[in-house]
Amino acid sequence: MNGRSRLILIAIALAIGGGIAALAAAPGNPKPVKQSGGIWTDRQGAPTYKISKDGTVDWGTFVGYLRYSDTCLRCHGPDGLGSSYAPDLVHALKGIDYSQFIADVAGGIKAVNSAQDLVMPSFGTDRNVMCFIQEIYVYLRARSTGALGRGRPEKRVASPKGFNQSSYKCLGISM
Numbered sequence: 001m002n003g004r005s006r007l008i009l010i011a012i013a014l015a016i017g018g019g020i021a022a023l024a025a026a027p028g029n030p031k032p033v034k035q036s037g038g039i040w041t042d043r044q045g046a047p048t049y050k051i052s053k054d055g056t057v058d059w060g061t062f063v064g065y066l067r068y069s070d071t072c073l074r075c076h077g078p079d080g081l082g083s084s085y086a087p088d089l090v091h092a093l094k095g096i097d098y099s100q101f102i103a104d105v106a107g108g109i110k111a112v113n114s115a116q117d118l119v120m121p122s123f124g125t126d127r128n129v130m131c132f133i134q135e136i137y138v139y140l141r142a143r144s145t146g147a148l149g150r151g152r153p154e155k156r157v158a159s160p161k162g163f164n165q166s167s168y169k170c171l172g173i174s175m
């Protein structure tokens with residue numbers, strides 16, 4: 001089972017269980033130390049970004065931008081900046097680590113006591129989201145530290161070998 005497929009199982013479990021209430025923790029130092037399949041990880045093993053001085057972004061950040069724009073933008077606004085309906089994720093991600101992020105996205109959130117009835121849907125069984133949850137996190141993490149500005153990243157590294165195959169496999173598309 002590859003890494004993406006494993007994430008899907010965790011996500012489905014979270015969606016069924018209704019998410020987990022973990023203690024919010026700051027994500028820590030975003031410095032990239034290791035790369036696998038186009039995803040960089042930090043010292044804690046959490047997905048992170050790698051952006052060069054000339055603004056070239058890693059593959060994860062780029063794919064994350066596209067996936068965010070597909071699925072999350074309609075509520076959370078362009079570039080993660082929030083809307084009247086859903087919170088600013090550039091700000092929120094300063095205090096949400098990767099495991100909390102997965103729990104929120106896979107399980108969804110329903111505020112019990114808020115004046116408005118705002119609901120964050122559960123995406124745990126949506127493969128178009130869960131297969132790219134690392135990338136979406138990486139993109140938002142880069143936005144939240146200020147490493148990445150607004151808009152579509154202009155320069156990116158080439159697609160890593162095997163990325164399409166592992167994505168198709170996770171999405172359940174046979175080639």
Ligand code: HEC
Nearest residue numbers: 071072075085086087092104109110111118119120121129
């Ligand atoms: C239908 C609208 C909608 C969509 C689509 C949506 N969200 Fe949300 N999201 C919300 C709302 C509303 C909240 C606030 C929920 C609350 O606190 O009651 C929220 C909260 C969150 C939070 C928690 C923020 C915090 O302050 O703790 C995260 C993380 C999040 N969303 C990520 C995402 C990601 C990633 C996507 C795309 C895969 C996404 N959301 C798509 C509406 C949406």
